[in-house]
Amino acid sequence: MMWAEFGLAANPYATDPIPPSEEGDQLLAGRDAELEELLARVRAAGAHPTVEGDDGVGKTSLVSVVCHRLRSEVEQGASSPVFLPLLGEPVQPRAGHSVDLFVERVYLRVATTILGERETLRRRGLRVPDAAEVRDWLRSPIVRGWGAGVNTSPGDTVAGLLGTVDRWLHELFPGPRSGGFVCVADNLAALETAHGARTLLEAIGGPLLDRCGLRWVLCGARGGLRASARLPARLGAPLELGPLADEDVEAAVERRLRRYRTSDDATAPIGPSSFRTLYEVLGRDLREAFTYAEAFSIWLYSREKTAGTPGELDALFEAWLAGRADLHRRETELGNRAWQVFDQLAARRGRCSTGDFEDFGFHTRDAMRTHLAALETQNLVTTLDNHENDKRRRTIVLTPRGWLVRYARGDHRPPRLV
Numbered sequence: 001m002m003w004a005e006f007g008l009a010a011n012p013y014a015t016d017p018i019p020p021s022e023e024g025d026q027l028l029a030g031r032d033a034e035l036e037e038l039l040a041r042v043r044a045a046g047a048h049p050t051v052e053g054d055d056g057v058g059k060t061s062l063v064s065v066v067c068h069r070l071r072s073e074v075e076q077g078a079s080s081p082v083f084l085p086l087l088g089e090p091v092q093p094r095a096g097h098s099v100d101l102f103v104e105r106v107y108l109r110v111a112t113t114i115l116g117e118r119e120t121l122r123r124r125g126l127r128v129p130d131a132a133e134v135r136d137w138l139r140s141p142i143v144r145g146w147g148a149g150v151n152t153s154p155g156d157t158v159a160g161l162l163g164t165v166d167r168w169l170h171e172l173f174p175g176p177r178s179g180g181f182v183c184v185a186d187n188l189a190a191l192e193t194a195h196g197a198r199t200l201l202e203a204i205g206g207p208l209l210d211r212c213g214l215r216w217v218l219c220g221a222r223g224g225l226r227a228s229a230r231l232p233a234r235l236g237a238p239l240e241l242g243p244l245a246d247e248d249v250e251a252a253v254e255r256r257l258r259r260y261r262t263s264d265d266a267t268a269p270i271g272p273s274s275f276r277t278l279y280e281v282l283g284r285d286l287r288e289a290f291t292y293a294e295a296f297s298i299w300l301y302s303r304e305k306t307a308g309t310p311g312e313l314d315a316l317f318e319a320w321l322a323g324r325a326d327l328h329r330r331e332t333e334l335g336n337r338a339w340q341v342f343d344q345l346a347a348r349r350g351r352c353s354t355g356d357f358e359d360f361g362f363h364t365r366d367a368m369r370t371h372l373a374a375l376e377t378q379n380l381v382t383t384l385d386n387h388e389n390d391k392r393r394r395t396i397v398l399t400p401r402g403w404l405v406r407y408a409r410g411d412h413r414p415p416r417l418v
Helices: 022-027 032-044 059-075 099-116 118-123 131-138 141-147 155-172 194-203 205-209 246-260 272-281 286-302 310-331 336-347 354-360 365-377 400-409
Strands: 050-053 082-085 179-185 214-220 239-241 351-353 381-384 395-398
Touching: 022 059, 022 246, 032 059, 032 214, 032 239, 050 059, 059 082, 059 179, 059 214, 082 118, 099 118, 099 131, 099 155, 099 179, 099 205, 131 155, 205 214, 246 272, 246 286, 272 286, 272 310, 272 400, 286 310, 286 400, 310 400, 336 354, 336 365, 336 395, 336 400, 351 354, 354 365, 365 381, 395 400
Parallel strands: 050 214, 050 239, 082 179, 179 214
Antiparallel strands: 351 395, 381 395
16 A cells, blocks of 8 residues: 555565566666676586675575576576576575484475476476376375474485485486586575584585585675585685675666556655665665665655655655664764774774774774673674684674764765775
8 A cells, every 4th residue: 555655566675585587687786797607607517606795785686586597598498407496485594403404305395396397397308207206205294294394204214205306306417417406595694603504514515515416506694604624615615795886776776666666657755866875874785775765665654745756755865864863873872982983883884803903993802892892782783793603703793773873973974985
């Protein structure tokens, strides 16, 4: 109802990843070079591709469009060998789950894809397992238990079922250059630490990363997927995804508005120029920019301001953003030295570690930690645990609230990031 009153068919500021579809392909902006490189890495059939980047930078959306492109190539008969993405959402490893359960879930997804894509596979001349055999396997009580998150199946029976899927994979993709199913393991940050991600990857090396017929794309936070000494030949060097260029941010919003506009006189709550300002204010975090754009749209709707010229809406947005920033600034209580640390951190693109204490004018890490703790108490910074067990190197980053306070302290001008 709300978006319809703005003359839009859907929320143009949704933070959900771009879907693996033609629509998603049209919405992705500013990633042409990364898109082509990741496609090339998948097709190369060498080390498994990895993608790293800060939260909200668009890793999942990039991989979604890659999967759409790969599937389209298979359907059109334009790719050889065949690389066909698994059906469903990316595999999400979870902290506390066993490696065995993770492997079983992947095999279940493989069997489901074999059944769902059997006609596509057959058209490409691949040796497809008998559909009845696949259905019987998927209907077995053990497999249904996996789908419910149960991990109590008898080991010998599970091993037999896994062996069956292995046989199907070898029938479909008999050699490393025959292609395979593209498996996406996303959000490895859910494993809580870079050490947790590496532990999982090392443990699944034989069962999954070395498995014929499986082509992996692994996504994680910046610095979290560096291959350990046990994985140099299995995982490729990360494709590092940085923030979108400012002009590409405007293009991303323009594409969404063009896609969802239902009439020529539709009102965009936040147009490309204002969205770019929001993106800059929030430290170039695309996800947070969309989140705040949606919040402003709701604010307009709640005040029955669903129409107006772009200039009028831009003025309302500027006042709304300044008001929120000023409120956060008034609510923040810090000493002068903590404010100095805050301003220096903002000037460093909102990122540092306690190992940088000398750059901030401190003689020891502990002296700097005191002021970082004060910033964290005020929800101006947060700590990313991406340096395993080395507390000295954990990354400190500004929160969205921190960036808004920086905006207020900078006379409502977007920060100049160096």
